[in-house]
Amino acid sequence: MEPVYTDLVEGRINFNDFKNKIKDCKAVIINSPSNPTGRVESMETLKQIEKLTSDLGTYVLSDEVYKDLIYVRENYLIKGPHVITINSFSKTYALCGLRVGYLWSLDQELVNKIIEMKTATSMNTSILSQAMAYETTKTPRSFINKQVKIWKQRRDLIYEGLSSMNLDLWKPEGAFYVLPKIKNSKDFVWNMFKKYKVITYPGEWFGANDRARFSYALDINKIEEGLKRVRKYLEREGSSHLG
Amino acid sequence: MEPVYTDLVEGRINFNDFKNKIKDCKAVIINSPSNPTGRVESMETLKQIEKLTSDLGTYVLSDEVYKDLIYVRENYLIKGPHVITINSFSKTYALCGLRVGYLWSLDQELVNKIIEMKTATSMNTSILSQAMAYETTKTPRSFINKQVKIWKQRRDLIYEGLSSMNLDLWKPEGAFYVLPKIKNSKDFVWNMFKKYKVITYPGEWFGANDRARFSYALDINKIEEGLKRVRKYLEREGSSHLG
Numbered sequence: 001m002e003p004v005y006t007d008l009v010e011g012r013i014n015f016n017d018f019k020n021k022i023k024d025c026k027a028v029i030i031n032s033p034s035n036p037t038g039r040v041e042s043m044e045t046l047k048q049i050e051k052l053t054s055d056l057g058t059y060v061l062s063d064e065v066y067k068d069l070i071y072v073r074e075n076y077l078i079k080g081p082h083v084i085t086i087n088s089f090s091k092t093y094a095l096c097g098l099r100v101g102y103l104w105s106l107d108q109e110l111v112n113k114i115i116e117m118k119t120a121t122s123m124n125t126s127i128l129s130q131a132m133a134y135e136t137t138k139t140p141r142s143f144i145n146k147q148v149k150i151w152k153q154r155r156d157l158i159y160e161g162l163s164s165m166n167l168d169l170w171k172p173e174g175a176f177y178v179l180p181k182i183k184n185s186k187d188f189v190w191n192m193f194k195k196y197k198v199i200t201y202p203g204e205w206f207g208a209n210d211r212a213r214f215s216y217a218l219d220i221n222k223i224e225e226g227l228k229r230v231r232k233y234l235e236r237e238g239s240s241h242l243g
Numbered sequence: 244m245e246p247v248y249t250d251l252v253e254g255r256i257n258f259n260d261f262k263n264k265i266k267d268c269k270a271v272i273i274n275s276p277s278n279p280t281g282r283v284e285s286m287e288t289l290k291q292i293e294k295l296t297s298d299l300g301t302y303v304l305s306d307e308v309y310k311d312l313i314y315v316r317e318n319y320l321i322k323g324p325h326v327i328t329i330n331s332f333s334k335t336y337a338l339c340g341l342r343v344g345y346l347w348s349l350d351q352e353l354v355n356k357i358i359e360m361k362t363a364t365s366m367n368t369s370i371l372s373q374a375m376a377y378e379t380t381k382t383p384r385s386f387i388n389k390q391v392k393i394w395k396q397r398r399d400l401i402y403e404g405l406s407s408m409n410l411d412l413w414k415p416e417g418a419f420y421v422l423p424k425i426k427n428s429k430d431f432v433w434n435m436f437k438k439y440k441v442i443t444y445p446g447e448w449f450g451a452n453d454r455a456r457f458s459y460a461l462d463i464n465k466i467e468e469g470l471k472r473v474r475k476y477l478e479r480e481g482s483s484h485l486g
Contacts, residue, residue: 097370122365126372127340 001026005207010170011037011179015048022052027059030078033066033174036206036213038155040173046076054080059110061086065101066175068092068144071152073173081106084114091175092144093136098129151176154216154223161227162214165234166242179203182212188241196229244269248450253413254280254422258291265295270302273321276309276417279449279456281398283416289319297323302353304329308344309418311335311387314395316416324349327357334418335387336379341372394419397459397466404470405457408477409485422446425455426484434480439472 004025006018011034022028030049032041053060062078065088077085084105090096105111155178159171162180169180182188185202189212192198203211216223234241247268249261254277265271273292275284296303305321308331320328327348333339348354398421402414405423412423425431428445432455435441446454459466477484 099365099367099369122342124342126342126369128371129369 008037011039013041013045013049015045018049019052022056022058025058027061028053029061029063031063031066032075033070033172035066035175036177036179036201036203036208038170038172038175038177038179040070040073040075043074043076046078050078050080050083053078054082057082059084065091069148069151069176070174071148071155071172075174084110089133089136092147093133093139095129095132095136098126098132100125100129100133151216154218154220157220157223158214158216158227161223162230165231176215176217178214178216179206179208179211180214181210183210183241185210185212185241188212188238191237192230192233196233198226198229251280254282256284256288256292258288261288261292262295265299265301268301270304271296272304272306274306274309275318276313276415278309278418279420279422279444279446279451281413281415281418281420281422283313283316283318286317286319289321293321293323293326296321297325300325302327308334312391312394312419313417314391314398314415318417327353332376332379335390336376336382338372338375338379341369341375343368343372343376394459397461397463400463400466401457401459401470404466405473408474419458419460421457421459422449422451422454423457424453426453428453428455428484431455431481431484435473435476439476441469441472 004021006013006021008014013030018028028049030041030046032046033039034041049060052058060078060080060083062083063086064077065086067075067077067087069091084103084107086101086103088096088101089098090101103111103114154176155172158178159169162169162178167180167182169178172178182203186204189200189202192200201213201215203209203213206213214226218226247264249256249264251257256273261271271292273284273289275289276282277284292303295301303321303323303326305326306329307320308329310318310320310330312334327346327350329344329346331339331344332341333344346354346357397419398415401421402412405412405421410423410425412421415421425446429447432443432445435443444456444458446452446456449456457469461469
């Protein structure tokens, strides 16, 4: 299979480009809220994608792992017999180390094939992980709402911190990443890691060569410390990274 | 890929048949001690296989998950740059629910490809499972020896129990399965499950239509209870299953 990429506008899907690129595609992956952009796609775009893919008979892999981590805007979850919905216990319940996710679809035949493939590649999933994931299903919605408030504080902190260093970025609407413009982003990532012990990811890994991804899946004090180090680096030796 | 099967003689590899069948094979899987036969291959056969596959440049997947559960005979672990050794924490340390295994090979390029495939299919492994598996590496050999004695008691119990019902089987040398001859084994498996709540596997799943697999990975009292039920079934209605 050969991947085809749709061009984003400020981290969001441009439906016209999407429509042009989808022609020979068997399936599309939609990830809203998105890693690494932190964007939530507009309701209108998501509904247009739902209709177009349904008309064309193109499968949609709807990766909704960040669906509970939204700070602004409404979300829309794509539905239909051509949709495979993917979710995880990693984000909402911070169980990423336990490696439990799931998918569902109205297409039972497809689900059976996926079960067969899963069984033949990694067989079943740790029973401890499954038991812990099951416990999360008893979590009241109020817990998630409380967590979202914490995520929003972290988002505001990192957004304001990086903005004040004159980095060009948009404010995340969901998920827990910021994706500022960084010139020579591979050097930036390498230096931040080697000299300042801060881990970021090169935008290149996500098809955005002129950016770097910062995660804010950390406690406030860790984010503050990280921001201090980024500021120090940019002040001392990082002028080549600013646009 | 198309699987090719070598014919076993009383659950053991016949080297002449193996030699004839290997010609167009890219890789062979050796599982000694074996699920479902409970056999340990002879040292001579294993050394012959090691040499032949080395000469032909055929990969050996040496599945050694039962290597610590041997009651009689010596074992030999196939070595060489063409060998991929597979092991698990499931059997020796009874951690099967945690789903942690590993493989190693002298062929670093192949290992890199396997890591890439693993990453793209099931990514990494539960950190809880990994931590628990790591703890087992501190287990003294004396613990394993003690466990093997318990396994041997279970083996003797099930072997003697099934033999006394006039079932035709060999005494397992390793692993924790017996594979008696059972006529109409699919009916047997189904009836034992539905009417007597005893789970066995049809030999058909392992290429042995005239047999059924019993596991003795259970405490002694459970095995005793299982044997009682098998006896009851065979006495009441199971005459069609005896050879």
